[in-house]
Amino acid sequence: MSHLLFVETTGLGVQAIEYAKKAGHTVTYLHCPQYEFTAPPELRDRARELADHTAAFADPADDEGVLAALRDSGADAGTVDAALSTLSYCAQAAANLAEAIGARGTPADAVAAARDKGRCRAVLEEHAIPSLDFEVVTTLAQALVAADRIGYPVIVKPVLGIGKAVTSITRSPTELEAHFALADAARADLEQGMASQLDERFIVEALAHGDLYSVEVAADGETCVPLVCVGRKVGLDNPVLELGCTVPSGLPADQERELGDYAVRVCRALGLDLGVFHVEVMHTEAGFRLIEVNPRLTGGALPDSINAVADRDIFALLVDLHLGTGEPLRPLRLEAAASHTFLAAAENCTAPADLSPDWFDAFLPGLHSGWARVTAGQSLPRMTVNFDSFGMVRAVSSDLAIADAVCAETRHAVGEALGIPLMTENPSKMFTPQPAGDPAVAPPS
Template sequence: MAHLVFIETTALGVQSIAYAKRLGHEVTLLRSPLYDFITPPAERARAEVLADRTLHSADLQEVGLLTGLLGEHGIGVGDVDAVLSTLSLCVLSASRLAERLGAHGTPYEAAAAARDKGRCREILRETGVPSLGFAVVTTPQQALAAAADIGYPVVIKPVSGVGKAVTSIVKDPDGLRAHFASSAEELRTMQPGIAAELDERYIVEELAVGELYSVEVAAGSERFTPLVAVGRKMGRDNPVLELGCTVPSGLPADEEAELGRYAVRVCEALGLTLGIFHVEVMQTVLGFRLVEVNPRISGGSLPDSVRMATDHNVFEILVDLFLGAPAPARPLPWHRAASHTFLAAARDSVVPRDLPADWFEEFRPRLHSGWNRAEPGARLRSMKGNFDTFGMIRVVGDDADRAAREVAAVRRDIEERLGFALTAVAESRGEQAAAAPARGDG
């Protein structure tokens, strides 16, 4: 029996804890109310029921506090086999704690380099992995100079940003000035758990133009495997916004293999030798280019879509890796297609009060799965990032294009039922196909 320490969990990440318990391992869960906004109460409660013990701390970033807390329960150096986190905001802390306890963990230096988008691109440059032009800046003046150098349009985002916090695509100097002007307000109203991640550093990057993909790269026992590649749905009006995924990716086999090799090179260059890493990559005319690498498994709904398409659970593979198993030898073969789309309001909106409480149920028969938090009368904030979604809809079928078209059609019908605009998906990802006449196959 091994002892695993999890720092926080995402909603779907509870599956890792459940799996570790099914295998008969001991699980300690470290939690803080700072991250309550990420994981719904039911999943949080389930994680705590599954874990052998849950230790609460006001702060999960200070490794001394965590070792102290564990020490109070008789857990010290040599008592723990692995420390991991499925939550972006806690991966660095998990790496640090693993090193301190002499347990398996994602190497801290590598995780820290990945979480620092500037350092990450520096390493790619040093190791010859194709990347994008960039500069790290702390003032609007430096940002203007960097953008002039790189050439507009550019992306500006916090070096350790998550969830699309204060991220903009800007096409001219005025856009950059507007970014800095509005960022102060955004930082003021942000969840403290996210604000704690950010400092005054921004990265200004060349804009990669093309289709966005992500790859889950598994690393363990000196093997790196691109487990699964998926196509990502971006916002039509603001491509920074992330609106869902389709698995399989839809890329021809040779291009998907090249994408996998590229994502593996990125993880190798950074030294991400243990874990599952979420690598976001744009296919540009010049080839695949990194958008960012998250030194943790995918968040959102993607892991469940992968499970539905491949019959493999990436949260189980994650636990196996941390317990010393080598990365799977090959990418996960897929048997079905799954496409999910997030629901979010394009502008501040109110759900009509006269809708039935169970309005979402009307759409269930057309879906494989989904959820909705928009009750009649609810006020919805216009979508600024990942945490502003109020629902998710998913179609599973034989064909990726068809699944994407079907889920797009349901999204449009939901929009009509709600009577306000939802954040629209960029046309290349199923929406356009849905608007076009059916190709005779329904």
């Protein structure tokens, strides 16, 4: 049996720890209190309960501190076979620690190249992989020059950004000025764990017009394959905000193959040769164009949507691949279609004062799964970053259009029940043929 080290986890990622324990492995779990906001406390408690060794570290950027936590946990560093993180914020710490103790892990340089949105695009250019025009800047003056050269509209994102923090689409120099004027305040509003990852650099990028997809790419040190291609739901009013996913992607087979091959090329160019990676790609008129690579398995609700319909458990695959014990890699086979939609307020508002504690239960019978954390009188902030959603609904069907329509209908009904405006996804695709839906379950207009 082997010894696996988790440097933090997402809420759903606790399933990887569960699988590792069931398979008889030793698990060490290092926990970082800065990231408690990313999952309900009971899930991290569960991770600590399951782990054989556990300890806390304060700052994922402090390699010595993370190594000290490993010592504090009582685990013997020499017996660790592999180290990983399912949480974006700690992917670099896990890769660095794996290298420091001689365990298997994603190469630290590759993680650094993927995380840095400017370096990542430079690598793509070096490998002649189609990408978007960009410049890395630190001041408004530089940003104005870059945007002028690239041509408006541009998107401005922190080079090390995660979760849509301090990100704006700007259509004019005035809007670009507004982004920089508000950036400090936006940064101050972030959770400490989000803000601490950022530095002073922004990337100014050509805004790609098209349909958003993602690919989970798996690499076991030898082969690198697209495990699954996924369609992404984006906001109708603000396309930067992601509101859910569909599995499968909804793309015709030939385009899905092209998307998978593109994502694999991107991971290979970056040197991401061990792990499961989340590659976000825009389908534009000119072809597929990278948005970004997260050098870890997808977060959010997507792992459970994949597991609802795939023939292999993605967390089991992640663990086996790190330990070098898995079956040969191949794309997942999907037995049905899954769709999930996040529930999030479109404006700052308050839940009804007379909301019953079990109000959400009425929605569950029509769904595969879902949750909502809203109590009577609770204030619900307008969605600005990923963590602002207060719930999720998931539908599974043999027909993707039906699963999608069930999510849209349920989201609409939840908004009515709470009496608040919810973020609405853009139902149309620009460059992807739409599957024909069942008119009986067409989404509300």
